[in-house]
Amino acid sequence: MTASGISVRDLSMSYDGVPILERVSIDIAFGTFCTIVGASGCGKSTFLRLLLGQERPSGGMILLDDAPIPHEPTPERGIVFQRYSIFPHLTVRENLLMAADFQGSPFLGRIFGARRRAAREAADALLEKVGLTAAADRYPAQLSGGMQQRVAIAQALTMKPKVLLMDEPFGALDPGVRADMQSLILEIWREQDMTVFMVTHDLQEAFRLGTRLIAFDKVRVDPQFPNAYGARITYDLPIDDVTEPPMDPDAGLALPDNRAEGAEIAC
Amino acid sequence: MRLINQKISRPAHVALAALPFVLAIIAYTVASDLRLQANPADKLLPSFASMADAFWRMAAEPDRRSGDILLWGDTAASLARLCIGVGISTGLAVVLGIPIGLIPVARSSLSSFVSTLSLIPPITVLPVLFIMVGLGELSKISLIVFGTAPVMIRTIALAVAELPKELLIKAQTLGASTWQIILRVVLPQILPRVVVAIRLGLVPAWIFLISAEAIASTEGLGYRIFLVRRYLAMDIILPYVAWITVIAVVLDRGLLMLSRKSFRWAHLGDDAEGGRL
Known part of the structure; x- marks a missing residue:
C-alpha cells in the first residue's frame, strides 16, 4: 500500500470473452520509470x-494516490502514442498551446492577449528544451518522425502530468534518432517529478x-486453445544502474525453455 | 517502361487533358456541318455561329416581352436557389454530422434515421413539397436540401468517426471538454472534408435544382431549357448546358482552391504532379 504512486489490484481485462490480462497486481512507487515488455x-x-x-x-481496479482512477482520460495522466499524438491542423507551437487554451477558455477553447503571450513563452521554453x-x-x-515525437512529448508535459504513459513512443524511429530520444526522455524524467510507464519492444531500451x-x-x-488464458506479470525487476544495460539483456529475460518458442504464437 | 511508371510532364499533361475536349468539338462541328449541308434549316445540331448568336441574344439583349436580360436573370435565380439549398445542407451536415460521428448518444439516436432518409429518392418528395409548401422558392430549396443533406451529414459523420482515436484521447489528457474537443480538434480537422462534401453535394444539388425548375418555375436556367425545348431551340439549350457546366466547374475548382488556401496543413501531402482528381 503506497502512500503515493500507482497501485494495481487484481486487474483483469477480456475482449469478447477472450482474456487478455489475468489478475494483475503491482504497486509502483511515485517517481519510478517503469518499462513494460512482452511478446x-x-x-x-x-x-x-x-x-x-x-x-x-x-475486473479489479487501479488506484492513483489511493483513489480509483476515473474511467476516462484526465490531465494527470499524459500520453504519448507511437503515432497520431499531435494535432495535424496546428503548428508545433499551437500544439503546445492547446493545454493552456483548454484550461483558460471553457467556451472558446482559445485564450487571447496577455494570457496567450504568457502561454507562448512557456511553450517556447519547452520547445527549446x-x-x-x-x-x-x-x-x-512537415516534420520527421523523431521531431513529431519530440513535439508529442513536449505537448504531454504542458499539463505537468503525475504519470506519463508512452506506448512504443520510439518504435518507428531510426536507431540514431531513438538514442537521442532516449536521452531526452531520461533527462525530462529526472527534471520533472513524475512516474513514467513506457511500453517497448526493445529490451535494451x-x-x-x-x-x-x-x-x-x-x-x-493451453495448446489446444491458445486464447484460454490471459497474460500476467512474469518478471518484475528493479534496475539499479539506469545508464548501463547489462551485458546480455536477453539472458536475464529468457523465457522458460518449454515455452520459449510458443510464447509469441500463444499471445 | 511500364505504363504505370511513366511520368507526365506539365505541358504534356495540359495537351493530353485538352485532347478529349478538342476531339469532341471537332466531332460536333463535322456532324453539324454535314446536317446543315443537307438541310440549312436543321435545328438539331446548330452551328457554333448560330449558338453564339443565340447565346448573345440571351446574355446581352433585353427580352422583347419582359425587357429583362434573360441569361442573367436565370443565372441569378438558379444560383440563389442552389447556394441557399447547399448552404442549409452544409449547416445541417456540420451541426448533425459532428455529434453523430463523435457522441455515442447522438449516433444511437440519429444515425439510422439519417441513413433511412438518405435512401428516400428525393424526387419522389417533390410532389409532397409542392402540396405542402406550394410552388414557390421554398419547395425548390427544400428539394435541394432533402436531396443533399442526408448524404452530406453521413459524409461528415464518417469523417469525424475516422479521426484517429489517439487525437481525441490526447485532447482529453490536455484537459479538454467535449465542447472544446468539437471546437478545437474535430471541427478544424473536418473542415477540409466539409469542402469535399460540398463539392460532392453540388452534383445532386444541380440535378434537383434543374428538375424543380423544369416542373414549376418562372425563371431559372432549368426553366429556360425546358421552356425553349418546345421550339426545339437547340441553339439556346446547348449554350445553356455549357453555361451550367462552366458555373459548376468554377464552383468546384473555386472550392478546391479555397480549401488549399485555407487548410494548407491538409494539402501538404497532395501530389502536385499529373493533375488532380
Whole structure:
C-alpha cells in the first residue's frame, strides 16, 4: 500500500470473452520509470490503456494516490502514442498551446492577449528544451518522425502530468534518432517529478531507461486453445544502474525453455 | 517502361487533358456541318455561329416581352436557389454530422434515421413539397436540401468517426471538454472534408435544382431549357448546358482552391504532379 504512486489490484481485462490480462497486481512507487515488455498481443498496450482510463477493466481496479482512477482520460495522466499524438491542423507551437487554451477558455477553447503571450513563452521554453525552436511554426506533416515525437512529448508535459504513459513512443524511429530520444526522455524524467510507464519492444531500451522493468506473458498456455488464458506479470525487476544495460539483456529475460518458442504464437 | 511508371510532364499533361475536349468539338462541328449541308434549316445540331448568336441574344439583349436580360436573370435565380439549398445542407451536415460521428448518444439516436432518409429518392418528395409548401422558392430549396443533406451529414459523420482515436484521447489528457474537443480538434480537422462534401453535394444539388425548375418555375436556367425545348431551340439549350457546366466547374475548382488556401496543413501531402482528381 503506497502512500503515493500507482497501485494495481487484481486487474483483469477480456475482449469478447477472450482474456487478455489475468489478475494483475503491482504497486509502483511515485517517481519510478517503469518499462513494460512482452511478446506481441500479451497485453502491454492493454495495460497502458487501462492505466490511461481509455478502457474500463473487466475486473479489479487501479488506484492513483489511493483513489480509483476515473474511467476516462484526465490531465494527470499524459500520453504519448507511437503515432497520431499531435494535432495535424496546428503548428508545433499551437500544439503546445492547446493545454493552456483548454484550461483558460471553457467556451472558446482559445485564450487571447496577455494570457496567450504568457502561454507562448512557456511553450517556447519547452520547445527549446526538446530542441525544436526552429520548427515552432511548421505543421506536423512537415516534420520527421523523431521531431513529431519530440513535439508529442513536449505537448504531454504542458499539463505537468503525475504519470506519463508512452506506448512504443520510439518504435518507428531510426536507431540514431531513438538514442537521442532516449536521452531526452531520461533527462525530462529526472527534471520533472513524475512516474513514467513506457511500453517497448526493445529490451535494451527497457533496461537502459527503466528503474523498474515488468514483463507480461502468459503463465498458463493451453495448446489446444491458445486464447484460454490471459497474460500476467512474469518478471518484475528493479534496475539499479539506469545508464548501463547489462551485458546480455536477453539472458536475464529468457523465457522458460518449454515455452520459449510458443510464447509469441500463444499471445 | 511500364505504363504505370511513366511520368507526365506539365505541358504534356495540359495537351493530353485538352485532347478529349478538342476531339469532341471537332466531332460536333463535322456532324453539324454535314446536317446543315443537307438541310440549312436543321435545328438539331446548330452551328457554333448560330449558338453564339443565340447565346448573345440571351446574355446581352433585353427580352422583347419582359425587357429583362434573360441569361442573367436565370443565372441569378438558379444560383440563389442552389447556394441557399447547399448552404442549409452544409449547416445541417456540420451541426448533425459532428455529434453523430463523435457522441455515442447522438449516433444511437440519429444515425439510422439519417441513413433511412438518405435512401428516400428525393424526387419522389417533390410532389409532397409542392402540396405542402406550394410552388414557390421554398419547395425548390427544400428539394435541394432533402436531396443533399442526408448524404452530406453521413459524409461528415464518417469523417469525424475516422479521426484517429489517439487525437481525441490526447485532447482529453490536455484537459479538454467535449465542447472544446468539437471546437478545437474535430471541427478544424473536418473542415477540409466539409469542402469535399460540398463539392460532392453540388452534383445532386444541380440535378434537383434543374428538375424543380423544369416542373414549376418562372425563371431559372432549368426553366429556360425546358421552356425553349418546345421550339426545339437547340441553339439556346446547348449554350445553356455549357453555361451550367462552366458555373459548376468554377464552383468546384473555386472550392478546391479555397480549401488549399485555407487548410494548407491538409494539402501538404497532395501530389502536385499529373493533375488532380
